[in-house]
Amino acid sequence: xxxxxxxxxxxxxxxxxxxxxxSAIIPLMTVVNYSVQDxxxxxxxxWAGTAWFEEVxxxxxxxxxxxxxxxxSAIIxxxxxxxxxxxxxxMPRSGWGVPVCLVLMALPLLIPWNVVGTIWQVFGRIxxxxxxxxxxxxxxxxxxxxxxxxxxxxxxxxxxxxxxxLVVLLCYAGLVSIPDAYYQAAKIDGASRWAVFxxxxxxxxxxxxxxxxxxxxxxxxxxxxxxxxxxGGGPGNTTTFLSIDLVKLxxxxxxxxxxxxxxxIYFLIILALSWVFYTVMTxxxxxx
Amino acid sequence: MARIDLEHIRHSYLPNPRADADYxxxxxxxxxxxxxxxxxxxxxxxGKTTLLNIISGLLRPSxxxxxxxxxxxxxxxxQERNIAQVFQFPVIYDTMTVYDNLAFPLRxxxxxxxxVDRKVREIIGIIGLADRAKRKARxxxxxxxxxxxxxxxxxxxxxxxxxxxxPLTVIDPHMKWVLRSQLKQLHKRFGYTMVYVTHDxxxxxxxxxxxVVMYDGEIVQIGTPDELFERPKHTFVGYFIxxxxxxxxxxxxxxxxxxxxxxAITLPGAPEGSMTGPVELGIRPExxxxxxxxxxxxxxxxxxxxxxxxxxxxxxGKEIAVIVGEDGEIPAEPHVAFDPAGINIYADSRxxxxxx
Numbered sequence: 001x002x003x004x005x006x007x008x009x010x011x012x013x014x015x016x017x018x019x020x021x022x023s024a025i026i027p028l029m030t031v032v033n034y035s036v037q038d039x040x041x042x043x044x045x046x047w048a049g050t051a052w053f054e055e056v057x058x059x060x061x062x063x064x065x066x067x068x069x070x071x072x073s074a075i076i077x078x079x080x081x082x083x084x085x086x087x088x089x090x091m092p093r094s095g096w097g098v099p100v101c102l103v104l105m106a107l108p109l110l111i112p113w114n115v116v117g118t119i120w121q122v123f124g125r126i127x128x129x130x131x132x133x134x135x136x137x138x139x140x141x142x143x144x145x146x147x148x149x150x151x152x153x154x155x156x157x158x159x160x161x162x163x164x165x166l167v168v169l170l171c172y173a174g175l176v177s178i179p180d181a182y183y184q185a186a187k188i189d190g191a192s193r194w195a196v197f198x199x200x201x202x203x204x205x206x207x208x209x210x211x212x213x214x215x216x217x218x219x220x221x222x223x224x225x226x227x228x229x230x231x232g233g234g235p236g237n238t239t240t241f242l243s244i245d246l247v248k249l250x251x252x253x254x255x256x257x258x259x260x261x262x263x264x265i266y267f268l269i270i271l272a273l274s275w276v277f278y279t280v281m282t283x284x285x286x287x288x
Numbered sequence: 289m290a291r292i293d294l295e296h297i298r299h300s301y302l303p304n305p306r307a308d309a310d311y312x313x314x315x316x317x318x319x320x321x322x323x324x325x326x327x328x329x330x331x332x333x334x335g336k337t338t339l340l341n342i343i344s345g346l347l348r349p350s351x352x353x354x355x356x357x358x359x360x361x362x363x364x365x366x367q368e369r370n371i372a373q374v375f376q377f378p379v380i381y382d383t384m385t386v387y388d389n390l391a392f393p394l395r396x397x398x399x400x401x402x403x404v405d406r407k408v409r410e411i412i413g414i415i416g417l418a419d420r421a422k423r424k425a426r427x428x429x430x431x432x433x434x435x436x437x438x439x440x441x442x443x444x445x446x447x448x449x450x451x452x453x454x455p456l457t458v459i460d461p462h463m464k465w466v467l468r469s470q471l472k473q474l475h476k477r478f479g480y481t482m483v484y485v486t487h488d489x490x491x492x493x494x495x496x497x498x499x500v501v502m503y504d505g506e507i508v509q510i511g512t513p514d515e516l517f518e519r520p521k522h523t524f525v526g527y528f529i530x531x532x533x534x535x536x537x538x539x540x541x542x543x544x545x546x547x548x549x550x551x552a553i554t555l556p557g558a559p560e561g562s563m564t565g566p567v568e569l570g571i572r573p574e575x576x577x578x579x580x581x582x583x584x585x586x587x588x589x590x591x592x593x594x595x596x597x598x599x600x601x602x603x604x605g606k607e608i609a610v611i612v613g614e615d616g617e618i619p620a621e622p623h624v625a626f627d628p629a630g631i632n633i634y635a636d637s638r639x640x641x642x643x644x
Binding site: 179181182184185187188189190191192195199200203 | 346366373381382
């Protein structure tokens with residue numbers, strides 16, 4: 001059969017292309033524009049070449065933020081993934097408990113980012129917050145405003161509270177897709193609880209876990225709103241993650257060129273990591 | 289290996305069963321001999337998988353008890369009963385190699401590694417996967433996977449029974465034959481007690497020494513394939529086994545004669561005992577002779593299925609099937625005669641013995 005070729009069909013893509021151009025490509029090009037030029041206002045621009053990029057890559061400030069952000073991502077992944085798996089394993093598979101658990105799990109995910117931040121900001125306050133005041137009454141010296149360690153603990157617990165549910169729901173979806181016969185066979189083979197987890201449940205959760213790690217890593221690497229609302233990046237710079245730093249640089253200090261260069265570096269890192277994850281995910285299980 | 293006794297077993301999936309209809313399994317009281325190859329045959333929903341799960345311990349029967357070699361095992365877990373089961377869909381441990389899959393049940397039982405290695409090597413040869421021992425089990429074909437799940441049962445030399453739950457459902461037709469004959473060989477060689485659940489009569493009849501036919505939660509007949517064919521104890525067995533199934537026509541019986549419409553059929557003997565309920569005469573298509581003598585019929589259809597033909601005819605307004613050889617001729621004025629050797633009489637669907 002002869003296939004009909006009609007290149008006019010490409011016109012159908014045009015509206016989407018226009019939309020994407022306005023929402024993504026043009027703003028991105030503006031950033032590129034700023035990153036290679038210098039401006040002193042009045043819409044006068046001077047060619048700066050790669051100077052801004054060199055400055056960003058040579059600055060301690062950038063690498064400090066990067067280090068803090070990677071540490072943050074590593075810590076929340078190390079907590080949320082095992083905790084999520086653990087909760088998913090213990091959720092009921094049938095009966096009235098299923099909808100109850102699912103709704104409870106979905107709740108934190110439905111709360112807007114800055115509201116989450118506000119909740120924890122108030123919750124942790126030592127004068128009126130339930131957590132802060134409670135710990136103070138118990139004689140524990142807790143103050144996220146002054147103490148960097150307490151600030152980190154607060155931000156991490158907040159992220160765990162907010163996002164562990166996502167891991168739980170993904171793992172739960174993986175778990176319920178395992179046919180009963182697998183558990184029955186494992187019983188017959190005399191497998192221990194650990195062996196069931198290691199050889200049946202974990203392999204079946206592999207794919208969803210990869211997705212969970214990818215999503216949680218990306219999200220935590222780009223985290224802005226919640227720590228900004230709670231600590232504002234402080235005390236000092238101790239909770240200033242990459243995106244908070246970027247906003248300080250661009251809007252606080254109005255250092256547009258350097259901020260634009262940093263944005264592009266930041267964007268390329270995220271793009272590269274996404275590509276790595278995507279490649280791993282699509283190739284996973286393809287080896288025979 | 290063990291003899292399995294099912295003592296007055298009933299099972300209902302409802303919490304408070306009252307009427308008979310609430311039971312998925314109505315009163316099974318039966319012994320399965322040590323080393324026997326049994327097939328549980330019946331249509332979907334007849335209770336055969338329920339019965340299998342009761343034997344394996346995945347289900348606890350509502351009533352009755354289960355004995356292995358005279359020992360009550362009703363309260364024991366699947367693991368303690370020491371049985372092996374092959375499921376409808378191959379269950380393998382994806383991330384392990386073929387070798388590790390087979391070693392898994394032995395390692396779980398804490399056998400020394402030398403012993404494990406010896407057993408696994410023996411079994412892996414028997415199931416014909418020795419050349420794939422170090423490969424991941426994930427990439428194998430369905431029949432190879434099913435062999436692995438069978439192998440995990442075979443490595444444990446002390447298993448009481450091996451249970452099969454429609455194990456060939458997902459296997460390609462040409463591999464079914466191969467696997468089935470391998471199963472039979474294994475049974476001959478090791479003498480395991482095997483119970484095989486299926487709804488496919490060919491599978492049941494070729495695999496088993498004794499076929500257990502189930503219908504509506506009950507065992508309606510246990511017998512060799514020959515007995516099921518020649519002397520079906522229940523009209524259901526007659527319909528279900530054979531292709532096409534047994535012809536069953538309503539009759540009234542007086543002495544050695546059965547009356548069907550205007551026709552009189554001579555029986556091989558007079559029925560023994562009294563008959564209650566509707567009386568029927570069953571005869572397999574293989575025993576109906578098509579010729580110029582006997583009862584007149586009208587032929588509605590002839591199906592040529594290669595080595596023989598199935599003739600669909602109408603006798604006194606009732607559809608019957610007749611099997612005619614490849615070269616058998618179909619006369620212009622067709623008549624049928626029933627071979628007395630193939631005649632069975634049923635009262636209330638159950639077979640009545642005919643005296644000599």
